[in-house]
Amino acid sequence: MTVPVSSLEVGRARSSTPRPANLALVLRTVCTADTLPSRADVAAATGMTRATAARLADDLVAGGLLDEVEATPSGRRGRPATPLAPGSRVVALGLQADAGLLAGRVLDLRGRVVGERVEPGDLRGSDPAATLARLGDLAADLLGGLPDGTRVAGAGLALPGIVDGGTGVLLRAPNLGWSDVSPADLLAPRLPGGLDPVPGNEADLAARTVAETAPGRPGPHRDFVYLSGQIGIGGATVLDGRVMCGSSGWAGEMGHVCVDPDGPACRCGSTGCLEQYAGRDALLAAAGLPRGTPPGELARRAAGGDPPACAAVAGAARALGIALAGVLNVLDVPVVVLGGHLGELAGLLRPALEEHLGRRVLSARWRRPRVEAAPGAPAAGATGAALRALADVVDDPARWLDAH
Amino acid sequence: MTVPVSSLEVGRARSSTPRPANLALVLRTVCTADTLPSRADVAAATGMTRATAARLADDLVAGGLLDEVEATPSGRRGRPATPLAPGSRVVALGLQADAGLLAGRVLDLRGRVVGERVEPGDLRGSDPAATLARLGDLAADLLGGLPDGTRVAGAGLALPGIVDGGTGVLLRAPNLGWSDVSPADLLAPRLPGGLDPVPGNEADLAARTVAETAPGRPGPHRDFVYLSGQIGIGGATVLDGRVMCGSSGWAGEMGHVCVDPDGPACRCGSTGCLEQYAGRDALLAAAGLPRGTPPGELARRAAGGDPPACAAVAGAARALGIALAGVLNVLDVPVVVLGGHLGELAGLLRPALEEHLGRRVLSARWRRPRVEAAPGAPAAGATGAALRALADVVDDPARWLDAH
DNA sequence: CCAATTTTGTTTCAGGCTAGAACATAATGC
DNA sequence: GCATTATGTTCTAGCCTGAAACAAAATTGG
Numbered sequence: 001m002t003v004p005v006s007s008l009e010v011g012r013a014r015s016s017t018p019r020p021a022n023l024a025l026v027l028r029t030v031c032t033a034d035t036l037p038s039r040a041d042v043a044a045a046t047g048m049t050r051a052t053a054a055r056l057a058d059d060l061v062a063g064g065l066l067d068e069v070e071a072t073p074s075g076r077r078g079r080p081a082t083p084l085a086p087g088s089r090v091v092a093l094g095l096q097a098d099a100g101l102l103a104g105r106v107l108d109l110r111g112r113v114v115g116e117r118v119e120p121g122d123l124r125g126s127d128p129a130a131t132l133a134r135l136g137d138l139a140a141d142l143l144g145g146l147p148d149g150t151r152v153a154g155a156g157l158a159l160p161g162i163v164d165g166g167t168g169v170l171l172r173a174p175n176l177g178w179s180d181v182s183p184a185d186l187l188a189p190r191l192p193g194g195l196d197p198v199p200g201n202e203a204d205l206a207a208r209t210v211a212e213t214a215p216g217r218p219g220p221h222r223d224f225v226y227l228s229g230q231i232g233i234g235g236a237t238v239l240d241g242r243v244m245c246g247s248s249g250w251a252g253e254m255g256h257v258c259v260d261p262d263g264p265a266c267r268c269g270s271t272g273c274l275e276q277y278a279g280r281d282a283l284l285a286a287a288g289l290p291r292g293t294p295p296g297e298l299a300r301r302a303a304g305g306d307p308p309a310c311a312a313v314a315g316a317a318r319a320l321g322i323a324l325a326g327v328l329n330v331l332d333v334p335v336v337v338l339g340g341h342l343g344e345l346a347g348l349l350r351p352a353l354e355e356h357l358g359r360r361v362l363s364a365r366w367r368r369p370r371v372e373a374a375p376g377a378p379a380a381g382a383t384g385a386a387l388r389a390l391a392d393v394v395d396d397p398a399r400w401l402d403a404h
Numbered sequence: 405m406t407v408p409v410s411s412l413e414v415g416r417a418r419s420s421t422p423r424p425a426n427l428a429l430v431l432r433t434v435c436t437a438d439t440l441p442s443r444a445d446v447a448a449a450t451g452m453t454r455a456t457a458a459r460l461a462d463d464l465v466a467g468g469l470l471d472e473v474e475a476t477p478s479g480r481r482g483r484p485a486t487p488l489a490p491g492s493r494v495v496a497l498g499l500q501a502d503a504g505l506l507a508g509r510v511l512d513l514r515g516r517v518v519g520e521r522v523e524p525g526d527l528r529g530s531d532p533a534a535t536l537a538r539l540g541d542l543a544a545d546l547l548g549g550l551p552d553g554t555r556v557a558g559a560g561l562a563l564p565g566i567v568d569g570g571t572g573v574l575l576r577a578p579n580l581g582w583s584d585v586s587p588a589d590l591l592a593p594r595l596p597g598g599l600d601p602v603p604g605n606e607a608d609l610a611a612r613t614v615a616e617t618a619p620g621r622p623g624p625h626r627d628f629v630y631l632s633g634q635i636g637i638g639g640a641t642v643l644d645g646r647v648m649c650g651s652s653g654w655a656g657e658m659g660h661v662c663v664d665p666d667g668p669a670c671r672c673g674s675t676g677c678l679e680q681y682a683g684r685d686a687l688l689a690a691a692g693l694p695r696g697t698p699p700g701e702l703a704r705r706a707a708g709g710d711p712p713a714c715a716a717v718a719g720a721a722r723a724l725g726i727a728l729a730g731v732l733n734v735l736d737v738p739v740v741v742l743g744g745h746l747g748e749l750a751g752l753l754r755p756a757l758e759e760h761l762g763r764r765v766l767s768a769r770w771r772r773p774r775v776e777a778a779p780g781a782p783a784a785g786a787t788g789a790a791l792r793a794l795a796d797v798v799d800d801p802a803r804w805l806d807a808h
Numbered sequence: 809c810c811a812a813t814t815t816t817g818t819t820t821c822a823g824g825c826t827a828g829a830a831c832a833t834a835a836t837g838c
Numbered sequence: 839g840c841a842t843t844a845t846g847t848t849c850t851a852g853c854c855t856g857a858a859a860c861a862a863a864a865t866t867g868g
Contacts, residue, residue: 014429014451016826017853018422025418040816046418049856054817077865078815162767171770223650237734239648246627246736253766257730260665261722270729270764318665325674326661326730330641332650360674362657363566366575420855421825444845456826458846481836482844 019056020398022048026056027065027397030084031109031216036069038081057084063401064089064151065109065393086110086215090393090400091146093155094205094386095139095187095197096379099124099175099231102135103379104142106152107386109393111214114150115142118379125177129186136190143192153400154389155197157183158205158381160230165245168199175231198389203234203252203339204243205384210337210374211238215390224335225327226374227254227320229295229342232275237331255279257323277319280341286312295341302348317349321356328361328369339374346373423460424802426452430460431469431801434488435513435620440473442485461488467805468493468555469513469797490514490619494797494804495550497559498609498790499543499591499601500783503528503579503635506539507783508546510556511790513797515618518554519546522783529581533590540594547596557804558793559601561587562609562785564634569649572603579635602793607638607656607743608647609788614741614778615642619794628739629731630778631658631724633699633746636679641735659683661727681723684745690716699745706752721753725760732765732773743778750777 015021029042037045043053060066061084069083086109096103100122106115117138123131143152161173172179183199191197207226213219222241228234235254237244246252255275256268263272276282284293287301287309301309324336336357338346350371357369377383393400419425433446441449447457464470465488473487490513500507504526510519521542527535547556565577576583587603595601611630617623626645632638639658641648650656659679660672667676680686688697691705691713705713728740740761742750754775761773781787797804 014426016422016452018420018825019854022418022855038816048418048420050817051819051857052855055855073864075865076815077813079817079861079863081816235734239643244643244735252736253733256733256764256766258726258764261663261726268766322662322665323730326727327734329657329660330639330731331648332656360660360662362660362672422854423825426826442845453827453829454846455828455848459826477835479836480844481842483832483834483846485845 020396022052023056023060023397023401024395026053027060027086027394028216030057030066031086031214031394032218036083036085038083040081042084059401060087060397063397063404065397065400088112089147089150090153090390091150092153092386092389092393093139093143093195093197094158094382094384094389095135095155096158096202096382096385097123097131097135097176097183098158098160098202098379098381101379102131102138103382104135104139105379105382105386106142106146107215107383107390109215109390111217111387113383115145117142123176128176128178128181128183131176132181132183132186133190136187139187139197140190140192143195151404152193152195153393155191155195156205156385156389157187157197157199158202158379158385159183159199160202160234163199163201170199197385200385200388201234201236201245201252202230202381203228204236204245205382205388206339206374206380207236207238207243207337208384208387209377209380211241211243212387212391215387216394221335221337223331223333224337225254225324225331225333226337226339227324227342229278229280229338229340229345231280233279233342237327237333239331239333254323254327257326259319259322274319274323278316278342283312283316283341283345286315295344299344299348302345313345313348314352316345317352318356320349320353321360324353324369325357325360328357329363332363334367334369336369336371337374338371339376339380343373343376346371424800426456427460427464427801427805428799430457431464431490431798432620434461434470435490435618435798436622440487440489442487444485446488463805464491464801467801467808469801469804492516493551493554494557494794495554496557496790496793496797497543497547497599497601498562498786498788498793499539499559500562500606500786500789501527501535501539501580501587502562502564502606502783502785505783506535506542507786508539508543509783509786509790510546510550511619511787511794513619513794515621515791517787519549521546527580532580532582532585532587536585536587536590537594540591543591543601544594544596547599555808556597556599557797559595559599560609560789560793561591561601561603562606562783562789563587563603564606564638567603567605574603601789604789604792605638605640605649605656606634606785607632608640608649609786609792610743610778610784611640611642611647611741612788612791613781613784615645615647616791616795619791620798625739625741627735627737628741629658629728629735629737630741630743631728631746633682633684633742633744633749635684637683637746641731641737643735643737658727658731661730663723663726678723678727682720682746687716687720687745687749690719699748703748703752706749717749717752718756720749721756722760724753725757725764728757728773729761729764732761733767736767738771738773740773740775741778742775743780743784747777747780750775 039054039057043050065087067085069085071080088108091106091108094105102119104117160175162171170181211219226236233255235252256273260272264276266273302313358364443458443461447454469491471489473489475484492512495510495512498509506523508521564579566575574585615623630640637659639656660677664676668680670677706717762768
């Protein structure tokens with residue numbers, strides 16, 4: 001052979017028949033639809049013939065990826081349609097280990113929460129092996145409580161740190177005090193049926209819950225920046241509906257964008273990082289509150305007009321404005337979604353932050369950047385981890401059908 | 405129908421047969437290969453059978469999208485292979501209107517320059533209609549000089565400003581002093597055969613020349629930030645090999661990332677923008693040189709140790725370090741490519757800039773960010789515009805075959 | 809209550825495309 | 839000159855979709 005294979009590798013998947021792509025198209029169409037579509041609706045939406053759409057839907061129903069739902073009398077004439085819904089017995093497990101909690105959540109293909117466990121607790125400086133063992137037991141318990149016939153399509157694990165995409169190793173998680181942990185090895189033995197949770201960054205996965213509200217269903221924004229205020233400030237960028245994880249998982253280190261080169265020194269070695277102004281501890285210190293105060297208390301004081309609290313919020317808004325304006329200028333993203341402690345402060349931050357962005361973002365004259373609060377579900381990372389696992393099924397249902 | 409069609413629209417193209425996708429796969433494989441592959445090489449690389457690869461290749465050869473090249477004696481035994489190459493008679497036209505020049509360039513599917521015209525001239529404050537008429541004549545002249553049998557697949561136009569992706573209207577181009585111009589209307593009448601150049605941002609298109617060195621052939625980096633120093637500083641982000649143009653074409657306003665909130669006022673209304681430190685005029689002023697000095701002169705002086713020139717370069721490196729560190733932290737991109745006047749200074753900027761980035765980018769301890777100079781071809785935007793047009797052909801050759 | 813109408817879902821058949829195997833072609837090596 | 843080896847072509851079976859005919863189950867109207 002003249003040409004080495006490596007030089008010819010072309011990224012795309014190839015399939016000799018159109019069927020896998022069309023199965024995915026049918027499933028995605030059902031997942032995306034606002035109301036439960038019939039086979040005929042799917043045919044109309046995709047441009048296939050009714051025969052083809054029906055055949056593909058039949059296969060998906062047989063494999064459990066679609067459910068035929070009881071028809072509700074529509075009042076229109078003609079044979080009543082059989083509504084299709086994403087299969088309720090195909091689920092995925094999302095796990096999360098954070099400085100403040102352990103969580104597990106099971107979602108089905110419709111995006112409904114089928115099972116849930118949240119265990120608050122201070123895990124800073126905890127032993128990775130012991131903590132992950134507890135999480136594994138929690139997961140096993142959660143899976144054991146699922147109704148018979150449920151099939152677990154996959155699992156994910158949200159971690160507050162840098163995860164190497166290739167090896168799945170948690171390189172470092174400052175809030176937990178962990179480094180170089182391989183969570184798969186510690187978790188898998190505790191889980192039934194060879195389930196192997198794929199680790200991912202908590203902010204990336206939380207951003208996914210905004211990018212898609214249910215498996216295959218796009219959320220309210222195609223392009224946005226997600227900011228997750230935990231102890232530090234993580235973040236993620238969503239472009240074209242895809243969460244950008246960076247070429248090695250380091251994306252979203254929003255907390256260390258430089259706000260002021262002459263500002264206070266940061267533990268990262270740089271100066272004037274965003275975290276020094278809008279991180280949880282920095283905010284509390286500026287407001288004159290002790291370290292462990294819940295962010296809700298800060299929000300209450302600032303809303304009540306307490307001067308140091310208001311000053312802290314104003315300072316955070318200014319710093320966020322400077323840091324985010326840079327990102328918004330570079331990426332042309334119209335929306336910022338605030339999660340974590342920043343989400344709790346969103347109502348107070350929004351006016352000043354939108355004003356800062358309006359001044360510093362070049363395109364603001366045409367389209368003013370908007371600031372929103374993330375829907376405040378606890379342990380959003382667990383939900384995102386489950387969604388990511390289910391996305392694998394939605395993207396290639398043929399593989400799932402062949403395997404079962 | 406229960407479900408409104410709009411709610412069911414799923415972005416993907418659907419085709420009832422695998423052929424269009426496989427045609428694209430074969431063409432892309434040939435474009436990507438380091439050496440000219442035979443039909444058998446294509447089969448091996450794609451996983452198709454030789455029969456299938458050969459049939460698809462035959463169709464592409466018949467349509468002019470692939471050429472059969474004279475076999476060079478390989479010395480190996482067996483029937484000699486017929487090498488395949490991207491079709492040399494399918495070309496695209498790239499145009500560029502900039503503050504300092506008008507340019508047109510014709511590229512073939514192999515990425516070779518088939519024709520070229522560059523007309524330097526000061527176009528600041530020029531009349532859009534007159535200037536685009538000149539560009540149209542230049543283009544018509546260029547196309548007229550092409551060898552017989554050449555087929556023009558499309559055209560693009562690089563402009564130094566904000567282009568609305570939907571309408572193709574140039575909203576504003578500060579360096580030209582243009583706003584709300586519709587270049588397609590002014591150009592198309594001068595061009596043969598209903599050719600309608602698609603306008604795009606100059607920095608985005610210049611970044612494309614780094615992202616792909618020839619149609620369908622990935623460049624040296626999958627993920628990088630491109631900085632284009634013209635009069636201001638434009639830029640573009642390439643993620644996963646795709647140039648991110650933003651949800652409304654405003655992406656890449658790198659020049660107005662805030663370096664220092666207490667810095668000098670910028671004409672954009674903000675303060676301490678990168679442009680105030682590393683823009684062409686700011687650099688020349690800091691070096692004590694008059695406004696019109698070519699950047700090469702600054703580079704010579706700084707290389708020679710002239711103190712004000714060195715200070716100017718050092719200041720620019722610091723400002724670039726602060727601004728880029730933010731972007732690199734957020735997007736986890738390992739490479740910065742410098743073009744335009746920053747490219748000419750790349751050698752001088754690199755050491756200080758890499759040092760700044762090493763300190764401010766969180767992932768630097770694992771992977772140090774690298775700074776490179778863009779290959780310094782003049783009017784890179786024109787090349788990028790032609791590449792973009794050719795990418796349409798490479799992405800869906802079936803459409804091209806059907807239409808001819 | 810029954811027939812016409814309408815819409816959904818199924819069955820059947822033809823056609824396009826790929827995989828696999830056999831075959832033809834054109835070189836090297838002994 | 840003949841075996842060997844690799845490329846390219848031809849032929850057939852099988853998978854999948856599109857089109858059209860058909861079956862099923864509701865409403866409408868007398």
